Amino acid sequence: MGLVIVGASLAGLRAAESARRSGWDGDITLIGAEEHLPYDRPPLSKSQLDRGTPDAVVPLRSRAELDELGVTTLLGSPATGLDTTGRTVLVGETAVPYDALIVATGATPFQLPGAAGLAGVTGLRTHAEAVAVRRALDEGARTVVIGAGFIGSEIASAARKRGLPATIVERLDVPLSRSLGPEPGEICADLHRAAGTDLRLGVGVSGLESAGGRVTGVVLDDGTAVPADLVVVGIGVRPATGWLEESPVALHDGDRGVLCSATLATSVSGAWAAGDVAHFPNSRFEGDLMRLEHWTNAAEQGALAARNAVAAPGVAPEFLDTIPYFWSDWYGHRLQFVGTPRADQVVTLGPRGPGAIVLYRRGTQLAGVLTIDRPRDIMKFRRLVMEPGSWEEALFQAKERVEAAV
Amino acid sequence: MRIDVDRSRCEGLGMCEAMAHEFFEVGDDGFVVVRDDSPAEGQRSFVRAAIDSCPVSALSLRD
Numbered sequence A: 001m002g003l004v005i006v007g008a009s010l011a012g013l014r015a016a017e018s019a020r021r022s023g024w025d026g027d028i029t030l031i032g033a034e035e036h037l038p039y040d041r042p043p044l045s046k047s048q049l050d051r052g053t054p055d056a057v058v059p060l061r062s063r064a065e066l067d068e069l070g071v072t073t074l075l076g077s078p079a080t081g082l083d084t085t086g087r088t089v090l091v092g093e094t095a096v097p098y099d100a101l102i103v104a105t106g107a108t109p110f111q112l113p114g115a116a117g118l119a120g121v122t123g124l125r126t127h128a129e130a131v132a133v134r135r136a137l138d139e140g141a142r143t144v145v146i147g148a149g150f151i152g153s154e155i156a157s158a159a160r161k162r163g164l165p166a167t168i169v170e171r172l173d174v175p176l177s178r179s180l181g182p183e184p185g186e187i188c189a190d191l192h193r194a195a196g197t198d199l200r201l202g203v204g205v206s207g208l209e210s211a212g213g214r215v216t217g218v219v220l221d222d223g224t225a226v227p228a229d230l231v232v233v234g235i236g237v238r239p240a241t242g243w244l245e246e247s248p249v250a251l252h253d254g255d256r257g258v259l260c261s262a263t264l265a266t267s268v269s270g271a272w273a274a275g276d277v278a279h280f281p282n283s284r285f286e287g288d289l290m291r292l293e294h295w296t297n298a299a300e301q302g303a304l305a306a307r308n309a310v311a312a313p314g315v316a317p318e319f320l321d322t323i324p325y326f327w328s329d330w331y332g333h334r335l336q337f338v339g340t341p342r343a344d345q346v347v348t349l350g351p352r353g354p355g356a357i358v359l360y361r362r363g364t365q366l367a368g369v370l371t372i373d374r375p376r377d378i379m380k381f382r383r384l385v386m387e388p389g390s391w392e393e394a395l396f397q398a399k400e401r402v403e404a405a406v
Numbered sequence B: 001m002r003i004d005v006d007r008s009r010c011e012g013l014g015m016c017e018a019m020a021h022e023f024f025e026v027g028d029d030g031f032v033v034v035r036d037d038s039p040a041e042g043q044r045s046f047v048r049a050a051i052d053s054c055p056v057s058a059l060s061l062r063d
């Protein structure tokens, strides 16, 4: 009997560990496109951009630990197809048979059209890309980040920390306004401005300037040009499901992520999905279909998908009951979010900056909370998220907490 | 059984508190404080879940 996990990162690793912990004693094969053992991504845009970080990958688990778990790895070898009738994963010419399959291939960044092969232009998703960004910063690069998302903001932050010029180009008039709402988006914009990052809002990129195969600037669609030695593209990611396109596994019409049930089962039997690649209905949020790009989600889902995949026949599957959570570190400030920003009303309490508490209301419930520099408070609010009638209580607590700080 | 915290790793991300606030709380300095470091038999599975949820592996259990 074999459990095959495709995608050797956080969700895949947690799946392997959780299968063993559930008593699975069959084979476990972990197939990964990257050459490295699973490693952690959040530090790639944070501590690993600091000067002096060693180049070597620090894996989440060593080779010896994986051996001890009885996990066989097939690294540097992307899956290219899936035969659900014969239950095999295709890795180039090789067919790897499975009894149970977990899809954990995560997501890949969108690329800027016309940037292929140009030195100095990169995304930031992998260890190699983090090394490239750090080296450019070591050389004093003038940095332009395209897209004011969380990862892009952390990169601008790393550049400013070294005193280097950083520009963020964002098509929206207010950064993160689609995901967090306009007022919290303004607060985020101010964090950038206060740190000396040049924010160019409401403007797109029309092209790149280069000399000798190396980027020298970014041309905006209002005609201005921003000089650049390093351009980091952070305009979002797409689920890495190209290898499933020919298979019967149902994919989302929009972004092609894997459609799962609340047990993380895919549309084909014997196959589950977990992490950034997976859409799932979240029963805690009125069945909203969610695809999250958060560390804790990938860790939890990998573990749950594996428990369901290796459960004995007849055992009732486990359902997800997730309150999304993520954090991001900008210019020495910590942003934390629990719940969902899909809400009827957004209320900001406290200072319009560090120390802010932003509450998101859905009906009479607290749906989500954003805090800036309140590590002690965030998880207290988590307990109220989507609890019946919790809005009033959340407002009350938030007022108390902001007043206590004065 | 005891809970160990590696304070040099903890970043105060608070997942442990979310999973088991009877045992963990993030303090004002942004580091975790263990409120009860010897979980009773019946509480180990959720302490375990809290330990696994730490994004920087700052927590561990010792027998």
Ligand SMILES: Cc1cc2nc3c(=O)[nH]c(=O)nc-3n(C[C@H](O)[C@H](O)[C@H](O)COP(=O)(O)OP(=O)(O)OC[C@H]3O[C@@H](n4cnc5c(N)ncnc54)[C@H](O)[C@@H]3O)c2cc1C
Binding pocket: A006, A007, A008, A009, A010, A011, A012, A031, A032, A033, A034, A040, A041, A042, A043, A044, A045, A077, A078, A079, A080, A104, A105, A106, A107, A124, A125, A126, A151, A240, A243, A274, A275, A276, A277, A292, A293, A294, A295, A296, A298, A325, A326, A327, A328, A329
């Ligand atoms: C720079 C950066 C900073 C981040 N910071 C934070 C943060 O502060 N807080 C937070 O909550 N989250 C953060 N995240 C998000 C978090 O890291 C992700 O949610 C998490 O990595 C998702 O794990 P995953 O295993 O689902 O997918 P991934 O980590 O994307 O891993 C998928 C793996 O599958 C491989 N793969 C793809 N296609 C194939 C194929 N066909 N065959 C085999 N293997 C394949 C990929 O190469 C990759 O190794 C950050 C992410 C990045 C990139």
Ligand code: SF4
Binding pocket: B009, B010, B011, B012, B013, B014, B015, B016, B017, B024, B026, B031, B032, B053, B054, B055, B056, B057, B058, B059
């Ligand atoms: S989850 Fe980890 S990093 Fe976060 S507070 Fe707990 S121990 Fe610290």
